[in-house]
Amino acid sequence: MQKNEILLADADICVKCGLCLPHCPTYSKTQNENESPRGRIALIQAWAGDHLDTSEKLLEHIDNCLLCRSCERVCPALVPYGRLIDNFRAQVYLPSEVSSSLSLLKKIAHNKKLNRLAESGLRFYQSTPLQKTARLLKLPKLLGLDKLDRLLPESVYLEAVSTGGNRVIQEVKGNVGLFIGCMGSLLDHETVNAAIRVLTAAGFNVHVPERQTCCGALDLHDGDIATAEDLASANCSAFADQPLDAIVTIASGCGSQLKEYEQTEFAGKVVDISQFLIESSVDLSEQLAPLTGSVCLHTPCSLKNVMREEKGALKLLQQIPGITITALPETIQCCGSAGTYMVEHPLMAAALLNDVLNAALESQPAYLLSSNIGCALHIAAGLRGRGIALEVIHPVVLIARQLKQ
Numbered sequence: 423m424q425k426n427e428i429l430l431a432d433a434d435i436c437v438k439c440g441l442c443l444p445h446c447p448t449y450s451k452t453q454n455e456n457e458s459p460r461g462r463i464a465l466i467q468a469w470a471g472d473h474l475d476t477s478e479k480l481l482e483h484i485d486n487c488l489l490c491r492s493c494e495r496v497c498p499a500l501v502p503y504g505r506l507i508d509n510f511r512a513q514v515y516l517p518s519e520v521s522s523s524l525s526l527l528k529k530i531a532h533n534k535k536l537n538r539l540a541e542s543g544l545r546f547y548q549s550t551p552l553q554k555t556a557r558l559l560k561l562p563k564l565l566g567l568d569k570l571d572r573l574l575p576e577s578v579y580l581e582a583v584s585t586g587g588n589r590v591i592q593e594v595k596g597n598v599g600l601f602i603g604c605m606g607s608l609l610d611h612e613t614v615n616a617a618i619r620v621l622t623a624a625g626f627n628v629h630v631p632e633r634q635t636c637c638g639a640l641d642l643h644d645g646d647i648a649t650a651e652d653l654a655s656a657n658c659s660a661f662a663d664q665p666l667d668a669i670v671t672i673a674s675g676c677g678s679q680l681k682e683y684e685q686t687e688f689a690g691k692v693v694d695i696s697q698f699l700i701e702s703s704v705d706l707s708e709q710l711a712p713l714t715g716s717v718c719l720h721t722p723c724s725l726k727n728v729m730r731e732e733k734g735a736l737k738l739l740q741q742i743p744g745i746t747i748t749a750l751p752e753t754i755q756c757c758g759s760a761g762t763y764m765v766e767h768p769l770m771a772a773a774l775l776n777d778v779l780n781a782a783l784e785s786q787p788a789y790l791l792s793s794n795i796g797c798a799l800h801i802a803a804g805l806r807g808r809g810i811a812l813e814v815i816h817p818v819v820l821i822a823r824q825l826k827q
């Protein structure tokens with residue numbers, strides 16, 4: 423099938439019913455049909471049928487999509503919206519047009535040596551007065567990196583990643599592989615170590631393959647299908663060394679990409695960590711210290727709309743004695759993080775984040791919890807911008823902190 427025919431085959435499934443419109447964050451904010459799923463599908467349909475030229479305006483409407491896939495979840499005709507957008511972007515992809523922020527992120531994500539170098543640089547940047555001085559002198563802005571710099575926490579938790587749990591497992595329930603993700607290995611060692619500790623406490627041997635690499639989401643959603651496929655092959659081979667019951671993820675942005683790998687044996691084993699523990703009938707309640715006070719649970723779009731595993735985190739957190747959990751109302755849409763969207767579309771990302779923060783702060787939570795590092799960084803930056811000291815952590819970090827031993 424020709425490439426345009428593939429696009430048309432997917433776009434033609436849309437019956438233009440409009441049921442997806444109220445669920446689309448960009449349509450909700452703009453009330454513009456071209457900023458809706460139905461509008462974007464119609465634009466791609468016209469382009470693929472040679473009725474519309476490739477124009478800046480057309481690309482802008484497609485680029486403004488968060489790929490949150492809320493539309494796909496509610497579509498009665500089952501339009502494969504994510505695939506349609508990725509395939510369209512692959513056809514109009516121009517490597518030379520990648521922004522400096524995205525290009526830097528991709529280099530760090532793909533190259534382990536560069537990732538480690540960035541980690542050491544970050545440690546130095548934050549453990550000396552360098553970060554404060556650079557910000558005072560507005561250096562990040564001069565270097566075009568201010569949007570990335572604002573996402574950095576005041577201090578990144580960079581404890582060494584442990585390669586296994588400290589406990590002796592009495593009764594081994596199974597073997598799991600842990601997918602860390604490039605941002606997890608760079609910015610979020612606490613979640614990585616918490617995942618290993620909790621999985622071990624639950625009775626699982628945890629394997630963290632050294633050869634794993636970036637999931638490829640940044641590349642796929644930017645139209646670079648060839649690089650995304652290379653990364654997928656590298657990950658499948660990295661996790662093939664051990665017989666594993668599951669490949670557990672701690673960032674739903676990565677998990678949603680891994681679940682859609684064409685290598686079905688690998689994809690079929692991918693599961694969000696909270697969902698995995700619940701599906702494995704793990705009950706940690708007797709091992710957890712009580713927590714008084716409330717927490718607010720944010721559910722990332724990738725966990726809800728792509729992985730479709732949003733129930734796990736709530737059920738796992740309910741095992742903490744005394745906890746009160748407030749979920750964000752159904753009316754709250756995407757937080758605006760969406761991979762690199764928060765860096766490339768700061769105005770829309772900020773407008774969506776405002777809604778999330780306003781709703782989240784209503785219950786005056788002691789913690790804000792999110793299962794995706796991109797969302798957590800974006801939400802934490804928004805809280806810092808408002809001068810609010812509220813920790814944003816992964817649900818499994820809270821579980822690990824409450825473990826009695």
Ligand code: SF4
Pocket residue numbers: 435436437438439440441442443459460463493496497498499500501
């Ligand atoms: S994408 Fe689905 S829900 Fe939206 S207009 Fe088309 S058929 Fe209807």
Ligand code: SF4
Pocket residue numbers: 445446447448449457458459462486487488489490491492493494503
């Ligand atoms: S993926 Fe999200 S932002 Fe894009 S059209 Fe669908 S609902 Fe709207």
